[in-house]
Amino acid sequence: MGEPGTKAPLSLEELEAATGLRTGRTHVLSILVENRPGVLTRIAGLFARRGFNIETLSVGPTADERFSRITLTVDGAVHPIDQVTKQLHKLINVLKIRDLEPEATVSRELALFKVACEGPTRSEVLEFAEIFRGRVVDTTKRSLTIEVTGAAEKVEAFERAVRPYGLVEMMRTGEIAMSRGRAET
C-alpha cells in the first residue's frame, strides 16, 4: 500500500517484518549477455531496485566475442530468486540465465592472500599453502603472498587457516561456475 492509512508510528520490528528480510541458500546465477556497454549497469540496477544484494560478481568474455558471461551469487529464498530471474529475462541484452544447481555445477574462484609471517610461523603458513594446493606468488622477509583456487568453501577454509598468522590483505575474484556434463551452461 503506497500511503499510510493510520497515524500510528511503525516500530522497527514491524518495518523489518514488512520488508521481509530474506535468508536462504546462496544461488549462483550464470547470465549470458550481449557484449555491449551498459549491460552490467542494467543488471546491477535491476538487483538494486528489487532489493537484492549481490554477494559476488564476475564478468568476462566467452568463446563467442559477441557475448559476455556474468556469474553472480546472491543470497535469497527460492521465490524471490524466481522473480529476479524473470525480471532479468526482460532485459533485452540478456540472452540466457541459469540458476545453477550446486550438485550439477563446477565452480571456482581465485584468491590472493598476503600473510604476515616471520621466523618459525613461516613454515607453518607454507605448510597450509601446500595442503590447500596454493602457490606462493610473492615473498618478502616479512610476508608471503599465496594464490589459492577452488570452490568458495575451500578459499574460506584457507582464510580461516592463515588468519591467525596475520592476514595483511585478501582479494577474491568471486565465483565462476559451469554446469557439469556435455551441454552448454
Add this chain to the structure above:
Amino acid sequence: MRAVDAVMECLVAEGVDVVFGLPGGANLPTYDAFYDAGIRHVLVRHEAGGGHAAEGYAKATGKVGVAFATSGPGATNLVTPIADAMMDSVPTVFITGQVRTELLGTDGFQEADTIGITMPIVKHSFMIQHPVEIPRMIHEAFHIARSGRPGPVLVDIPQDLSRGEIDYEPAVADVRLPGYQPTTDGNQKQIRQAANALAAARRPVIYAGGGVINANASAELLELATADRFPVTCTLMGLGGFPGTHAQWLGMLGMHGTRTANYAMDGADLICAVGARFDDRVTGKLKEFAPHAKFIHIDIDPAEISKNVPAHIPIVGDARNVLHKLVSEYRATGADPARLDDWWAQIERWRADHPLRYEDSADSEIKPQYLVQALYEATGGEAIIVSDVGQHQMWSAQYYHFARPRQWINSGGLGTMGFGLPAAMGAKIGRPDDTVCVIAGDGSIQMNAQELSTCVEEEIPVKVFIMNNGYLGMVRQWQELFWDHRYSHVEMGNHPDFVKLAEAHGATGLRLTDKRSLVDDMRTAIATPGTVVVDVRVTREENTYPMIAPGAAARDMVG
C-alpha cells in the same frame, strides 16, 4: 545522408504521423531534419506535456507515440512521462538529444546522464555510439516499444553523431534481437486446463486489466464471457475492455470499485485474470485477497505471473491469441450454464443491496459524481474521456460507463497529476473524429495547464472539465478519514481564475455552478468550437466511496 535524415526516414517507415516535442541545442540537427520530413510536429510548452501527449496518442490509437526533447533539462522533463508509460505499458519512443561526444562526462552545458537516469523506468534504451547504428536502433526501438508487453523506449543521440554522414538503405522492418522473443501463443495444454477449470467452477469471475486493451482483445473477452455467463470485472486500466452496460458487467474492482465486483472476487472459487497484475489497489490486503479462489493468470509478461498472487494455471501469451483459443476449448467442454444460477442470484443480491450511490444535493449544488453523470448524458456516453489523477479520476471510472476500448485514458500505475490535458491532446490528434473530454481536478490541471496554448495554436479542440473543489481532494479525503481531519496543505484557494486562464491562452472559458442546467451547459461547451475550459464548481468536501481502507480486505469496504 545525415544520420538525422535517416531518423526521419525511419519514422516515416514506422508509420509515425505526429511527433510531440520541443527543440533545444543538442537536438538542433534533429529539428533541422524535421523541417522537411513531412511529419506533423506539435510544439509543446513543456517536455512533460510532449511525453504525456505521446502517451495519450498511443493509448487512443494503439500506435506508438513519439516525443522529442533536447539534452539535460529537456530529457529530465521527460522522466515523468517515461515512468508513466512504463507503469501503464504504453508503447512510446522518446528520442532525446545529447551533448556532443567530446563533452560526454565533462558536465558540459545541458548535459545529463539521460540513459542512467531513465534506466529503471524504460523497457529498453539505446545510447547511440556510432552514426551507422542509428537507423537500426530506431527500428529496434519501435519494435520493442510495441511488441510483447509494450513500454517506453528511449534513444539518446549525441548531436555530433546525429550529423554523421551515413548510407541509409530503406530498412525492411525485420528486427532480430536474440535476447528478446516474447511468447505470444500460449501453451495449448494450459489453455485446455483453464477451460476445464472454468467449466468446473461454481463461482467464477473474469478479472481483466489493461492487457486486454493493449492486445486489442476486447472482442475475444466478450466472446469468452458470453460463452457462458461469466461475470466480468475490470481494473482501472481495463475499463472499456468490456462494455460497461453489459448484463454480466460487475463494475470496476479494487480500492474504489463496486461492492459487487469486490464481493464477487472475495467469494469466487475461480478467478481468471487476463492482462492484469494484481496491483495493491486491486487486492487490498494481499493475505485476505480472494481467499477461496484458484487463479488462472493470462499475461504476456512472465514476470507478472505469480509475482503477487501465486497462479494455479499460468498462461504466458498475448491475450487475444489465448482468449481466442480458450473460447473454443471452453465450448468443447459442454459445461452446464445452470451451475452458475446460485452464483448469479448472489451477485444480483449484491447489486440490489449495494449500487454505486451518493447523496445528491437538494438545491443547485453540483455533486462531483453528478458532474460525471451529466457528462455521460451530454456526450451520449460516446466521448473519449481523459482523466487526471485524484478523486475525479475515481468518480469518472465509476460513473462513465465505458462502452469500448481506448475510450478511457488515464494514468493508473504511476498516478501522474498533470497527465490529463496533454494526454487528451495526443488522443484528439490520434482520433480526430471523436469528442475528447478531459476530466481534471483543480489541482491536476495546473500541473500542465501550459499546454492550453499548444491546444489553441495547434487547433486541437479538446473540452476540459475541471472538477473544482478548491482542494487536493484525494489527499484531503485521506487526512479526513485516517489522519483526524488535520488538513495539512491541501487547500488550493481561489486561484487561478480558470475562465481567465483559458482566455489568456486563447481558449474559451466557462464557469458552471448550477446543477439544473448542467447537462445543457455541457452540451453547449462541447459544441463550442476550439479548445474549451469549463470550471465546474462542485461540493467542496465530498468523499470517494465505496472504499477499501488501506490494509483492509475487500469484504470490509466502507462507504
